[in-house]
Amino acid sequence: MTWRSIPEELLLKVNQILVDLKSYDEATLQHCLRVSYLSRFLADAAGMTSDEILQAQFAGLLHDIGKMKIPIEVLNKPGKLTDEEYHLVKRHSIFSAELLEPLVEDSFFRDIQLLVLHHHERVDGLGYPFNLQGEEIPYISRLILIVDTVDAMTHKRAYRKGLPLSVVYQELEKFAGTQFDAELVAIFIEAHKKLMDSNQVNAAIPLAARIKAA
Ligand SMILES: [Fe+2]
Structure with a gap:
């Protein structure tokens, strides 16, 4: 399966969601595009099948679209959130x-919906929304949590600088086995170091080029 085998009308729906996200909060769209790229990269490095790699790419792309439902002043609040906001x-x-409900009559997007729903579950059961543990969490959801965290740490925001990669790797290792799937952390660090050395990081964000919103 490739993205070309996804029905055009569903790709148009995805595109519309991303256009809406862009107009709501461009930074979240850009985050989703980077997470999509890096999810695909990690899925590939983890030896997943081409179908799973495509799932990782789309789940990464769509994981945070629900942030459109969060008031913008809460979403972009620089200081500490209140308990209620959190x-x-x-x-x-x-x-x-x-938000993916209109797409789920298609089995590919039904899987994506589940992956997106669980992208903040932690292997120690302290994640959300359902406190799933370890293997109860879909593998690609565990993958997205790692990539999502890496992007949040490396990408600078208005109110703080991005962290150096050495610190990012240390943080991943520190929380391997509690927040993160330990095996995926090891795969990520090894593959990501190689990616950085190969100097191809900016070569392409494959899906981004095809999204009219980008
Ligand atoms: Fe998220």
């Missing part, structure tokens, strides 16, 4: 899944 922000993975 509770709302934590609902974004449910909102992402809900």
Whole structure:
């Protein structure tokens, strides 16, 4: 399966979601595009099948679309969130899944919906929304949590600088086995170091080029 085998009308729906996200919060769209690229990269490095790699690419692309349902002043609040705001922000993975409802008659997007729903579950069971543990969490959801965290740490925001990669790798290792799938962390670090050395990081964000919103 390739993205070309996804029905055109469904790709148009995905595109519309991304156009909406771009107009709501461009930074979240850009984050989703980077996470999509890096999810595909890690899925490939982990030896997944081409179908799973495509799932990782789309789940990465769509994982945070639910942030459109979070008031913009909460989403972009530079300081600490109140308990109530944090509770709302934590609902974004449910909102992402809900926004995919119009696509789920298609089995590919039904899988994506599930992957997106669980992208903040942690292997130690302390994630959200359902406190799933270890292998209860879909493998690609565990993958996205790693990539999502890497992007959040490396990408600078208005109110803080991005962290150096050495620190990012240390953080991943520190939380391997609690937040993160330990095996996927090891695969990510090894493959990502090679990617950085190969100097091809900016070569392409394959899907981004095809999204009219980008
Ligand atoms: Fe998220």
